[in-house]
Amino acid sequence: MQDKFDELRKRYEEVAALGAAGSLLGWDQNVFMPPGGAAARGKVQSVVSEVAHLKFTAPETGALITEVYDWAQAKGQESFEAAFLRAVKRDYDHEVKLPSALVKEFSLATTASFEAWHKAKQASDYSIFAPHLDKVLELSRLKAEALGYAKSPYDALLDMYDPGLNREKLDKVFAELAAGLTPVIKAINERADRVSNEPFKGDFDLPAQLRLSEDILKAMGYDFSRGRLDQSAHPFSTGIVAPHDARITTWTQRDWLPASVYGSMHEGGHALYEQGFPAEFAFTPLASGASLGVHESQSRFWENLIGRSRPFAAWALPLYRKHFPGKFDKYSAEDLYRAANRSEASLVRTEADEVTYNLHVALRYEIETRLLDGSLKVKDAPEFWNAKMQEYLGVKPTKDSEGILQDVHWGFGMIGYFPSYTIGNLISAQLFAALKKDLPDLDARIEHGDFAPVLAWLRRTIHAKGRTLLPEDLLQEAIGEKLSVAPFVDYIKTKYSGLYGF
């Protein structure tokens, strides 16, 4: 049976290598490709992904999985072979359940709807996008039926991004978050001028911003011999062949330093996860995050829990002074800490701070679940959006481009994706609370830029597991907890009541 397993593994290696080629093409597209190459690149990428898809979904793959599955499980739940088979079977079942005609129609519809979204956003005219959103929803319902679900069609879509999560659990999560955070947001809104972000405004040399990011990433433990930092229109990270090559990008804004610093730390957190998979997982389905939510927990952990902490500001101040001579002389570490944590309810999710961010997600969750089950009509969605913004954040868009049209996700057909942002935030707070217990001198370590024990802890509890476990089992094994909202809300309340004095 070992020979059959080896055959399956070799087959998967080829699929993974094609996936890596696709990732590299995508990375290049966003970092170096001349604009004139866009259309041709799209063609190359679609050929590569089609070849990978055909290879993976070939009946031979399915036959091998069926043949070796029990043999692999008999080696023990925790064995490499058992984990490999669980992951590969999950992916295979998922891909073959979707009829190729539906996949094709979905791809055509989302290409058109992405274009329509883009136009609609520019013109701030929802009516351009609405019929496309209708179509995306209709096809998403068909997708959910093909994939199957226990209770709600939404669960089937969610499962693609965050296995094990469902609408029932998320309804509770978002209700608890809204109840916990709305009073905090109100209290902050009433004291808006108490925290200033002045230190981060000004004129910051762009190359110096990148050198600062590099210093921070090196201190975090990001391995530049297996990664690199470049610039792109939006920051991203991509594990081209994890753990051997995991790259990140950031962006720079001359007049606003946090864009590059926190963009780098966020993507650095994602890339540390990818660099932390065991080498034997390379070219297997185990060299991957347990879910999008767990992946996001790693980025948020470094960006917010570490990067916006008081001891981090104390460590970082000399670095800021080194890279921007004279600019930070008059500021203290406390000034830097406060500047990194100014909170303000705003209209745009991608600019939201850690207090308000999850309510941006909550309203998207409420809208997409209702749109999918038909209890909200596409034409009524903008009004619903605006009312919810008012309710949760106390602000209201005056035009749809800064309201319902701001995000690309629905245009791309990504229904069920948004919650993973919030799941990531929740898990990051749970992990941080657990780490503090295991490492009582955590603050002192951060203050000295000694992040090695932090990374070692994440490596051991999360990174080394790759995708061997489902997210809830991973969390249970790592810290003995289920997903929960309270540690995040406690963290926010403690931190921001201190900052704003309420």
Ligand code: MG
């Ligand atoms: Mg992220």
